[in-house]
Amino acid sequence: MSEVKLFGTLFSPFVRRVEMALKLKGVEYEFIEEDLKNKSSLLLQHNPVHKKVPILVHNGKPIAESTVILEYIDEVWEGPSILPKDPYNRAMARFWVKFIDDKCGLAAWRACWSVGEEREKLKEEAIDGLKFLEEEIKGKNNVGLVDFVADFFAHWFLILQELAGLEILTQDKFPNLWKWINEYCNDNFIKENLPDKDKLTASFKKAFATGNLY
Amino acid sequence: MSEVKLFGTLFSPFVRRVEMALKLKGVEYEFIEEDLKNKSSLLLQHNPVHKKVPILVHNGKPIAESTVILEYIDEVWEGPSILPKDPYNRAMARFWVKFIDDKCGLAAWRACWSVGEEREKLKEEAIDGLKFLEEEIKGKNNVGLVDFVADFFAHWFLILQELAGLEILTQDKFPNLWKWINEYCNDNFIKENLPDKDKLTASFKKAFATGNLY
Numbered sequence: 001m002s003e004v005k006l007f008g009t010l011f012s013p014f015v016r017r018v019e020m021a022l023k024l025k026g027v028e029y030e031f032i033e034e035d036l037k038n039k040s041s042l043l044l045q046h047n048p049v050h051k052k053v054p055i056l057v058h059n060g061k062p063i064a065e066s067t068v069i070l071e072y073i074d075e076v077w078e079g080p081s082i083l084p085k086d087p088y089n090r091a092m093a094r095f096w097v098k099f100i101d102d103k104c105g106l107a108a109w110r111a112c113w114s115v116g117e118e119r120e121k122l123k124e125e126a127i128d129g130l131k132f133l134e135e136e137i138k139g140k141n142n143v144g145l146v147d148f149v150a151d152f153f154a155h156w157f158l159i160l161q162e163l164a165g166l167e168i169l170t171q172d173k174f175p176n177l178w179k180w181i182n183e184y185c186n187d188n189f190i191k192e193n194l195p196d197k198d199k200l201t202a203s204f205k206k207a208f209a210t211g212n213l214y
Numbered sequence: 215m216s217e218v219k220l221f222g223t224l225f226s227p228f229v230r231r232v233e234m235a236l237k238l239k240g241v242e243y244e245f246i247e248e249d250l251k252n253k254s255s256l257l258l259q260h261n262p263v264h265k266k267v268p269i270l271v272h273n274g275k276p277i278a279e280s281t282v283i284l285e286y287i288d289e290v291w292e293g294p295s296i297l298p299k300d301p302y303n304r305a306m307a308r309f310w311v312k313f314i315d316d317k318c319g320l321a322a323w324r325a326c327w328s329v330g331e332e333r334e335k336l337k338e339e340a341i342d343g344l345k346f347l348e349e350e351i352k353g354k355n356n357v358g359l360v361d362f363v364a365d366f367f368a369h370w371f372l373i374l375q376e377l378a379g380l381e382i383l384t385q386d387k388f389p390n391l392w393k394w395i396n397e398y399c400n401d402n403f404i405k406e407n408l409p410d411k412d413k414l415t416a417s418f419k420k421a422f423a424t425g426n427l428y
Contacts, residue, residue: 068308075301087289
């Protein structure tokens with residue numbers, strides 16, 4: 001029997017996407033909650049390069065980086081596919097995931113935690129990126145890799161931008177994305193796995209108040 | 215018969231890694247040289263998000279982002295594997311590729327084009343990253359994904375750091391990496407596909423002199 005452990009924290013979209021993938025595949029796993037202010041020696045041993053969660057440990061072998069873990073889960077376990085089957089569609093999924101994590105989502109996230117000119121610049125960058133996603137997300141069907149990564153915009157970021165007093169992702173500007181968000185967040189499987197809105201709000205509020213955490 | 219086009223520039227490690235993968239698989243392709251100061255309308259049409267090369271166009275369908283293209287090539291064409299077959303080894307390869315492109319290689323590259331305190335900081339970051347690669351690269355065998363990406367350090371960066379007057383990747387500090395570089399650059403297939411050292415040096419020199427190009 002295979003042994004699966006996931007090192008993570010409750011309020012991380014990067015950890016949560018891995019949990020959703022494991023649950024989608026029906027993989028049983030032990031969740032090991034990490035205190036990022038006081039990282040365990042096991043975390044440091046499993047991910048000496050980045051010292052970050054999530055880390056998936058499968059039969060004693062550690063894997064870091066959420067997108068690398070998602071591909072691994074799809075390759076190792078049976079069940080609903082996380083990546084599309086067709087090579088071109090797989091390439092497109094990988095392209096959008098990279099775009100969200102490295103560009104658009106990162107800019108949106110950083111806009112919320114910055115001020116002045118930097119905030120304005122990041123806001124514009126995020127909006128420019130979302131315009132591409134707005135076109136891409138049209139007519140998507142099955143939940144998979146891109147959704148698990150865009151999940152950040154569907155749930156976490158909507159709370160965050162409100163607390164930060166920003167209007168980046170609005171129904172008015174991005175009707176397709178808004179439609180996707182509604183469908184995604186009302187999917188029974190997804191709904192069960194989104195972090196509680198009130199608790200997440202409280203966690204973000206604390207982070208804003210202390211200027212700490214992220 | 216499939217039609218394969220690669221939009222690129224001669225002196226880009228990101229383009230060159232895609233060419234090496236195509237050649238390893240024995241795929242015939244048309245190389246379309248782009249002038250990055252005056253990008254073609256086809257380039258902008260095929261990669262509106264990043265407006266960058268490489269772009270692989272396979273039977274009319276474009277794919278951008280070199281690492282996404284490498285995975286696509288491995289999935290679509292027969293021939294020697296670019297990624298390892300075992301899922302854990304595949305995950306490790308993807309992890310190191312991400313680390314080189316997003317962290318270690320990026321820091322090393324930027325160190326060469328920066329000055330003062332920023333240069334020192336990036337130099338330290340690059341050296342810290344290379345220490346992890348130094349351990350990882352030990353005992354590697356077949357040429358594949360990680361080599362095509364680490365190729366930047368084997369060839370391009372050694373020229374660049376000399377021109378920049380930096381000592382980051384030295385035999386003294388990184389004996390394993392040095393051994394890997396020697397073996398890699400003396401592999402017959404690789405040797406044929408590395409850009410000419412003199413021409414590359416001239417290109418970098420021009421970039422340093424004009425403060426342009428990168």
